[in-house]
Amino acid sequence: MSAQPPVLAVENLKKHFPIRRGVLRRIVGHVKAVDDVSFAIARGETLSLVGESGCGKTTTSRCILRAVTPTSGAIRFRSGEGRDVDVAALPRSELRPVRRQMQMIFQDPYSSLNPRMTIADIIGEPLLVNGIGNLAERRQRVAELLDVVQLPRAYLNRFPHAFSGGQRQRIGIARALALNPQLIVADEPVSALDVSVQAQIINLLLELQERLGLSYLFVAHDLSVVKHVSHRVAVMYVGRIVEVAPTATFFRNPRHPYTEALLSAVPVPDPRRRAQRIVLEGEVADPSNPPPGCAFHPRCRYADERCERVTPTLQPAAGGSLVACHRAAELNLVGVAAA
Amino acid sequence: MAEPILSVRGLETFFRPDEGIVRAVDGASFDLHPGQTLGIVGESGCGKSVTARSILRIVDRPGRVESGEILLRRADGQVVDIAKLDAKSALLRDIRGGEVGYVFQEPMSSLSAYHTIGNQLMEAIRLHRDVSKADARARAIELLRMVGIPRPEQRVDSYSFELSGGLRQRVMIALALAAEPRVLIADEPTTALDVTTQAQILDLIRRIQRERNLAVILITHDMGVIAEMADTVAVMYLGKVVETGPVDTIFHAPRHPYTQALLRSIPSVLATPLSRLATIAGSIPHPYARPPGCPFHPRCESFIAGTCDAGAPPVTGLAADHEVRCFLYDDAGTRRA
Ligand SMILES: Nc1ncnc2c1ncn2[C@@H]1O[C@H](COP(=O)(O)OP(=O)(O)OP(=O)(O)O)[C@@H](O)[C@H]1O
Numbered sequence: 231m232s233a234q235p236p237v238l239a240v241e242n243l244k245k246h247f248p249i250r251r252g253v254l255r256r257i258v259g260h261v262k263a264v265d266d267v268s269f270a271i272a273r274g275e276t277l278s279l280v281g282e283s284g285c286g287k288t289t290t291s292r293c294i295l296r297a298v299t300p301t302s303g304a305i306r307f308r309s310g311e312g313r314d315v316d317v318a319a320l321p322r323s324e325l326r327p328v329r330r331q332m333q334m335i336f337q338d339p340y341s342s343l344n345p346r347m348t349i350a351d352i353i354g355e356p357l358l359v360n361g362i363g364n365l366a367e368r369r370q371r372v373a374e375l376l377d378v379v380q381l382p383r384a385y386l387n388r389f390p391h392a393f394s395g396g397q398r399q400r401i402g403i404a405r406a407l408a409l410n411p412q413l414i415v416a417d418e419p420v421s422a423l424d425v426s427v428q429a430q431i432i433n434l435l436l437e438l439q440e441r442l443g444l445s446y447l448f449v450a451h452d453l454s455v456v457k458h459v460s461h462r463v464a465v466m467y468v469g470r471i472v473e474v475a476p477t478a479t480f481f482r483n484p485r486h487p488y489t490e491a492l493l494s495a496v497p498v499p500d501p502r503r504r505a506q507r508i509v510l511e512g513e514v515a516d517p518s519n520p521p522p523g524c525a526f527h528p529r530c531r532y533a534d535e536r537c538e539r540v541t542p543t544l545q546p547a548a549g550g551s552l553v554a555c556h557r558a559a560e561l562n563l564v565g566v567a568a569a
Numbered sequence: 570m571a572e573p574i575l576s577v578r579g580l581e582t583f584f585r586p587d588e589g590i591v592r593a594v595d596g597a598s599f600d601l602h603p604g605q606t607l608g609i610v611g612e613s614g615c616g617k618s619v620t621a622r623s624i625l626r627i628v629d630r631p632g633r634v635e636s637g638e639i640l641l642r643r644a645d646g647q648v649v650d651i652a653k654l655d656a657k658s659a660l661l662r663d664i665r666g667g668e669v670g671y672v673f674q675e676p677m678s679s680l681s682a683y684h685t686i687g688n689q690l691m692e693a694i695r696l697h698r699d700v701s702k703a704d705a706r707a708r709a710i711e712l713l714r715m716v717g718i719p720r721p722e723q724r725v726d727s728y729s730f731e732l733s734g735g736l737r738q739r740v741m742i743a744l745a746l747a748a749e750p751r752v753l754i755a756d757e758p759t760t761a762l763d764v765t766t767q768a769q770i771l772d773l774i775r776r777i778q779r780e781r782n783l784a785v786i787l788i789t790h791d792m793g794v795i796a797e798m799a800d801t802v803a804v805m806y807l808g809k810v811v812e813t814g815p816v817d818t819i820f821h822a823p824r825h826p827y828t829q830a831l832l833r834s835i836p837s838v839l840a841t842p843l844s845r846l847a848t849i850a851g852s853i854p855h856p857y858a859r860p861p862g863c864p865f866h867p868r869c870e871s872f873i874a875g876t877c878d879a880g881a882p883p884v885t886g887l888a889a890d891h892e893v894r895c896f897l898y899d900d901a902g903t904r905r906a
């Protein structure tokens with residue numbers, strides 16, 4: 231990547247949710263949903279966050295947007311004007327100008343749009359709330375946004391129920407773009423869509439990035455989608471990042487045993503490539519009581535005695551990867567490659 | 570090939586709510602053979618679940634099987650037409666959950682929160698078998714063990730909400746197998762699960778199929794799962810089966826424009842990073858606004874004006890086991906210019 235400072239730099243982020251029990255609601259433990267996570271995203275770059283359900287993807291994105299307050303760590307955001315702020319440390323009253331520049335796209339285009347508002351009002355709402363422009367200027371901007379997401383301007387006065395899932399997702403994207411954000415956090419933005427519509431939205435996101443220089447944090451569990459949209463991929467396991475790598479390297483040369491297992495589980499749409507897979511035994515560890523040492527060790531086919539005692543930290547590996555595994559250097563793991 | 574165990578011919582299942590008519594399944598035909606997996610694939614609302622529910626005759630009101638045959642070859646070699654059975658007949662109850670087991674899309678809504686999984690299994694066993702409670706319990710534990718649930722002697726007394734999504738889906742499969750069916754219908758059995766858990770469940774289905782020579786109908790919108798699991802494939806679009814064939818033909822020599830476009834548009838782990846996907850224009854029409862003629866015509870790149878929007882295309886056989894519903898192919902199965 232270039233020498234430009236990143237748009238977003240997350241440093242040692244932690245979010246621990248208290249577990250309360252009994253009438254006195256005493257704290258009896260903590261869900262370590264995010265536990266010491268660090269990564270950066272450059273301008274115009276997409277970083278995808280992947281991993282099994284409950285590994286902390288959504289909590290990480292909610293911390294970045296300050297929808298929840300982090301337990302500790304820094305979230306350094308560089309605004310369009312080149313100002314640096316630590317979102318984690320900002321008082322609530324000072325969040326608004328930062329939030330304009332980081333926007334969210336949600337998974338469920340059905341529930342994220344107010345059914346009683348017209349398309350014009352939905353897309354124009356962020357402008358109105360932030361006191362931008364007069365009525366005519368806002369109308370003009372909304373019409374332009376519809377062009378950007380390739381919806382006809384004739385839809386302006388319609389209500390969301392009249393639209394298909396893909397059209398609703400376009401409306402959600404138009405709203406997210408209204409304030410010219412630097413960073414878009416997209417939490418499973420295409421997983422509720424049909425295949426043929428999913429492809430349209432993926433292409434739109436790629437196109438918008440090229441045109442507007444957007445940075446994306448893309449949360450997804452579908453690795454096939456991730457392959458299409460990402461510059462780099464980060465894998466989380468029980469609240470921690472266990473591998474970050476440039477996309478091509480990530481898929482071709484995984485360095486972490488968990489990445490290898492995830493890749494091997496993805497069904498490939500070609501019956502001639504039915505492969506013997508690594509079936510991961512057992513279940514994802516409980517984030518309120520993670521196993522000692524490497525949290526993946528009870529399911530890892532390569533685990534040795536050290537893995538049960540010592541927690542590995544992210545270390546550089548060949549090909550530009552960072553990996554948290556004691557045995558990364560000696561293992562020769564299998565990725566996916568075109569035939 | 571041997572006789573099919575299940576043969577669906579010209580199935581039509583419509584809903585007639587006040588607002589109009591929904592042709593949820595509009596002429597579906599396919600065969601299923603013992604020990605084989607038929608994959609039914611298509612985008613949301615194309616009629617996959619209603620097809621499955623029609624075979625079991627559990628279509629919700631105001632839906633109804635309007636015509637067609639659902640021929641089941643029973644263990645004794647007799648063929649019954651499930652479509653013609655009386656809704657309350659003992660034979661239908663015997664077949665449903667007995668000879669034909671099923672796993673539904675929504676595991677939470679199909680498992681009771683008020684009964685232990687053991688009690689639900691025992692009830693399913695005793696519905697179709699005359700066995701004592703103690704024997705049914707032993708058999709329930711055996712079933713849980715077979716579907717790979719750890720410590721089945723203890724889990725048998727737990728409730729579904731105490732289990733993870735993956736374990737719950739295993740219980741659903743155990744329930745479906747309780748009466749030792751010869752046909753298993755699995756409707757999106759892995760859609761809500763992580764890829765890792767999905768791989769476990771697909772492995773489980775494959776293993777049980779091998780052990781019991783089960784015939785499986787696997788319903789999914791995921792072409793990857795189809796490629797992984799199916800022997801034969803039926804592709805549906807807006808209630809119509811538009812193409813059927815062996816899995817290799819469907820993926821490597823598809824002939825219907827919808828199958829071709831769908832395959833081009835799916836993201837793949839083999840793709841080049843940041844590459845654009847091919848798209849299908851437009852979106853799936855609303856069920857009340859089904860296009861006339863070929864329902865795919867407003868989105869089809871090969872659309873023939875005056876033909877495709879005028880009448881319904883016939884089914885054409887391209888090979889003994891490969892059929893397509895499209896005007897591009899003439900009676901002899903050759904593509905028109
Ligand atoms: N408000 C909360 N209070 C307590 N625990 C929470 C809260 N939000 C999330 N968690 C827990 O934190 C962990 C991480 O959850 P998170 O939603 O971030 O996972 P995820 O990776 O987004 O999963 P999915 O793929 O299912 O969306 C889970 O164990 C979850 O139960």
Ligand SMILES: Nc1ncnc2c1ncn2[C@@H]1O[C@H](COP(=O)(O)OP(=O)(O)OP(=O)(O)O)[C@@H](O)[C@H]1O
Nearest residue numbers: 584591593612613614615616617618619620629856
């Ligand atoms: N109870 C009902 N009343 C009215 N219409 C219904 C009912 N159930 C299903 N339909 C309609 O029948 C059609 C087929 O639905 P079906 O559930 O079979 O789709 P599907 O292929 O299983 O989709 P999905 O992938 O979303 O599960 C749809 O247009 C649906 O709206």
Ligand code: SF4
Nearest residue numbers: 524527530537555556
């Ligand atoms: S540190 Fe040990 S247990 Fe963890 S992934 Fe590496 S080999 Fe496996």
Ligand code: SF4
Nearest residue numbers: 863866869877895896
């Ligand atoms: S019948 Fe016509 S519109 Fe339909 S798929 Fe064939 S060519 Fe396309």
Ligand SMILES: [Mg+2]
Nearest residue numbers: 287288289417
């Ligand atoms: Mg999430």
Ligand SMILES: [Mg+2]
Nearest residue numbers: 617618619674
């Ligand atoms: Mg369905």
